[in-house]
Amino acid sequence: MNILVIGSGGREHALVWKIAKSPLVSKIYVAPGNGGMEDLATCIPLDASDHDAVVKFCQSHHIDFVVVGPEGPLVAGLADSLNKENITVFGPTAYAAKLEGSKGFTKDLCLKYNIPTAAYGRFNNAQEAKNFLHGKDIPIVIKADGLAAGKGVIIAETMAQATQAIDDILGGQFGDAGAELVIEEFLEGEEASFFALCDGDNILPLATAQDHKRVGEGDTGPNTGGMGAYSPAPVMTDEIIQRTLNEIILPTVRGMKAEGYPFKGVFFAGLMITAKGPELIEYNVRFGDPECQVLMMRLKSDIVPALLASAKGGLDKISLDWHNMPALTVVMATKGYPESYEKNTEIRNLEKTGGQENTMIFHAGTKKENNKIFAVGGRVLNITAMDKTVSEAKDKAYRALDLIDWPEGFCRRDIGWRAILREKNNNN
Numbered sequence: 001m002n003i004l005v006i007g008s009g010g011r012e013h014a015l016v017w018k019i020a021k022s023p024l025v026s027k028i029y030v031a032p033g034n035g036g037m038e039d040l041a042t043c044i045p046l047d048a049s050d051h052d053a054v055v056k057f058c059q060s061h062h063i064d065f066v067v068v069g070p071e072g073p074l075v076a077g078l079a080d081s082l083n084k085e086n087i088t089v090f091g092p093t094a095y096a097a098k099l100e101g102s103k104g105f106t107k108d109l110c111l112k113y114n115i116p117t118a119a120y121g122r123f124n125n126a127q128e129a130k131n132f133l134h135g136k137d138i139p140i141v142i143k144a145d146g147l148a149a150g151k152g153v154i155i156a157e158t159m160a161q162a163t164q165a166i167d168d169i170l171g172g173q174f175g176d177a178g179a180e181l182v183i184e185e186f187l188e189g190e191e192a193s194f195f196a197l198c199d200g201d202n203i204l205p206l207a208t209a210q211d212h213k214r215v216g217e218g219d220t221g222p223n224t225g226g227m228g229a230y231s232p233a234p235v236m237t238d239e240i241i242q243r244t245l246n247e248i249i250l251p252t253v254r255g256m257k258a259e260g261y262p263f264k265g266v267f268f269a270g271l272m273i274t275a276k277g278p279e280l281i282e283y284n285v286r287f288g289d290p291e292c293q294v295l296m297m298r299l300k301s302d303i304v305p306a307l308l309a310s311a312k313g314g315l316d317k318i319s320l321d322w323h324n325m326p327a328l329t330v331v332m333a334t335k336g337y338p339e340s341y342e343k344n345t346e347i348r349n350l351e352k353t354g355g356q357e358n359t360m361i362f363h364a365g366t367k368k369e370n371n372k373i374f375a376v377g378g379r380v381l382n383i384t385a386m387d388k389t390v391s392e393a394k395d396k397a398y399r400a401l402d403l404i405d406w407p408e409g410f411c412r413r414d415i416g417w418r419a420i421l422r423e424k425n426n427n428n
């Protein structure tokens with residue numbers, strides 16, 4: 001089978017790495033890919049926003065299956081364009097992708113199908129939004145409705161900040177993504193992510209993870225796409241997982257089907273584990289980046305039959321084996337990220353990190369030129385390791401990371417701290 005993977009991040013490198021292990025696969029293309037994938041796949045300069053070009057490529061290269069990594073092409077309807085031409089695709093239609101593309105859409109679905117989430121209001125008028133603030137507690141959360149690359153959420157600590165956020169969002173700070181906003185109650189608890197495949201009817205639970213969104217150690221500083229992650233998330237006990245399935249994921253599957261838009265793809269549920277139990281913060285309709293990297297490392301089974309079943313139906317007949325060991329990934333980013341940063345700096349000594357058991361360097365913002373690797377993005381490398389404990393996986397990942405010679409790069413040194421603290425407390 002020939003497979004086309006859409007995307008260029010560490011998530012897509014991890015997917016390509018895992019897909020390449022499948023005996024079902026003969027050739028993998030990735031559009032556009034990055035500097036770390038050439039041993040596994042052919043990188044092609046195909047623009048995913050040009051649906052006709054993607055369809056033509058699939059037809060001329062006998063592509064049997066397209067796996068879409070990021071949310072942008074899904075929200076823009078790439079899966080619909082491929083479905084129309086009978087090309088099998090992993091990922092939801094544009095309508096179903098509203099679960100990520102419109103926060104208001106998801107909140108309304110939660111309300112209608114009784115899915116636990118923060119109380120909220122939806123607004124496109126600033127005065128009405130400000131009136132809604134009266135009598136509410138702080139902190140309070142203001143969110144641009146649409147895709148804002150993780151920057152559209154403001155946790156307002158004062159009413160003045162909340163008012164400012166309303167003016168900023170509706171005033172165009174996030175462009176079309178902020179034509180509407182959601183105001184919601186601040187949830188207290190520990191955050192975790194839960195991943196499950198869905199074929200429209202059936203779900204196949206995957207695994208849990210926790211990430212580090214802030215750029216600075218101790219989870220401080222501005223938000224990023226994620227500076228590291230680990231799986232599983234210790235806060236997701238069997239009981240919490242069961243409640244997440246029963247109270248959040250299954251009602252979503254039934255709700256989307258009842259609305260006439262069954263969801264096919266991966267649910268990435270961002271959860272707050274509150275004193276009452278799991279509550280939904282948000283849905284993403286694709287794998288997390290860098291959460292995908294730790295999931296792929298822990299997955300023992302062939303992923304291709306599961307992704308295919310998500311697209312075609314029959315997930316109820318699939319089961320997956322996982323390593324019980326935790327996996328952890330550390331993101332190396334270019335100094336300056338998430339603000340502005342230099343491009344085209346050379347990364348050396350990557351070959352020194354190769355060949356160690358249960359260690360993988362997934363590339364994100366890199367390119368390869370004349371056999372040298374250059375950083376061309378904000379998040380650049382994901383140093384990923386699996387071991388008996390989170391603590392040992394962390395040590396293994398940083399040992400590999402410390403072999404890399406890239407003065408223009410940086411990382412957080414405390415990835416996994418929350419899980420490691422739990423491990424230490426359990427040992428005492």
Ligand code: AMP
Pocket residue numbers: 118141143150153184185186187188191213270281282
């Ligand atoms: P989102 O893009 O909706 O995942 O929000 C980004 C981050 O903002 C989340 O990962 C949480 O850390 C935080 N956040 C969003 N909504 C809430 C909420 N209602 N209560 C507390 N924190 C929130």
Ligand code: GLY
Pocket residue numbers: 211225226284287288289290291
């Ligand atoms: N790491 C968070 C995300 O992929 O949205």
